[in-house]
Amino acid sequence: xxSQNKITAKVILARKPDSETMEKIEAFVRKRGCxxxxxxxxxxxxxxxxxxIGDIVYDGSVKSRLEKIRSGIAD
Amino acid sequence: xxxxxxxxQLLASIGxxxxxxxxxxxxxxxxxxxxxxxxxxxxxxxxxxxxxxEKIKKIEKENSDLNAEVKQMKDSTxxxxxxxxxxxxxxxxxxxxxxxxxxxxxxxxxxxxxKSLVERTEQELDEERRSLQSDIERQIxxxxxxxxxxxxxxxxxxxxxxxxxxxxxxxxxxxx
Numbered sequence: 527x528x529s530q531n532k533i534t535a536k537v538i539l540a541r542k543p544d545s546e547t548m549e550k551i552e553a554f555v556r557k558r559g560c561x562x563x564x565x566x567x568x569x570x571x572x573x574x575x576x577x578x579i580g581d582i583v584y585d586g587s588v589k590s591r592l593e594k595i596r597s598g599i600a601d
Numbered sequence: 602x603x604x605x606x607x608x609x610q611l612l613a614s615i616g617x618x619x620x621x622x623x624x625x626x627x628x629x630x631x632x633x634x635x636x637x638x639x640x641x642x643x644x645x646x647x648x649x650x651x652x653x654x655e656k657i658k659k660i661e662k663e664n665s666d667l668n669a670e671v672k673q674m675k676d677s678t679x680x681x682x683x684x685x686x687x688x689x690x691x692x693x694x695x696x697x698x699x700x701x702x703x704x705x706x707x708x709x710x711x712x713x714x715x716k717s718l719v720e721r722t723e724q725e726l727d728e729e730r731r732s733l734q735s736d737i738e739r740q741i742x743x744x745x746x747x748x749x750x751x752x753x754x755x756x757x758x759x760x761x762x763x764x765x766x767x768x769x770x771x772x773x774x775x776x777x
Contacts, residue, residue, distance in 0.1 A: 540762060547763055554770045572750060573757045575766045577773075586769025588753055592746050599742040 535560040536578040538587070540571050555579065 535555035543551065543565070555563045558579050572588035757765075 539766070540757075541759060543766070544759075544763065547766055550767060550770050554774060557774070569754075572753050573762045573765055575769055584769070584773050586765065586773075588757070588765070589750075592750055592753075596742055596746050600739060 533560045533580055535563040536566065537563045538566045538568050538571060538576040538578075540567070540569055540573045540588075542567060551575070551577070558582075 535558070537551055537555070548565075552563055555577065560579055563577075570589060572592075574587040574589075574591070575584075576587050576590075577584040
């Protein structure tokens with residue numbers, strides 16, 4: 527077992543996922559060397575998903591997309 | 602009577618009437634008187650007159666010298682006056698030039714200051730306008746995004762969310 531397998535991925539979602547989505551998420555995190563994933567429900571992200579694996583953040587939330595649009599308008 | 606007596610008789614008559622010694626005495630007295638008068642009166646008076654004339658000449662000379670001096674002073678004064686007038690004219694001209702220069706400087710300074718003030722005010726107005734525009738744009742974007750967020754919160758269905766999650770995972774896997 528490599529040292530990466532000890533890492534637990536943190537997954538944030540806007541609502542509770544169904545089993546199909548959970549499978550896809552776990553497959554994704556396993557490919558990145560994580561043993562398992564913990565889920566957190568935060569309606570503040572509106573929709574989409576945020577995955578934390580160690581120092582790496584995968585942000586596909588609606589909230590972050592809106593923030594990108596906001597900063598694009600401000601620039 | 603002369604005709605009757607004739608010349609010789611006339612002389613004889615005068616001889617009888619006048620004593621020659623007396624005449625001589627009178628002549629001597631006349632000479633002495635004349636000499637005395639000449640010595641005692643004429644010479645002093647003549648000397649006095651000469652002294653007076655010398656004095657008058659001296660006074661006249663002094664007067665003439667004074668007149669010459671006065672004339673010289675007058676000429677000198679005229680020259681000084683002319684120089685003073687010339688100098689005054691130069692001073693006046695310089696003062697006018699200096700005053701004009703100063704007035705020009707003041708006017709140009711005021712113009713520059715006014716121009717700078719106008720430019721600064723325009724710049725401040727531009728900055729204010731830009732800031733206001735930026736504020737308005739930010740407020741519009743904030744409101745638009747708040748509205749969008751509200752709509753998305755309301756309209757995103759579980760299926761939409763599921764699709765978004767699947768798309769994100771697929772995209773991240775592709776990037777790997």
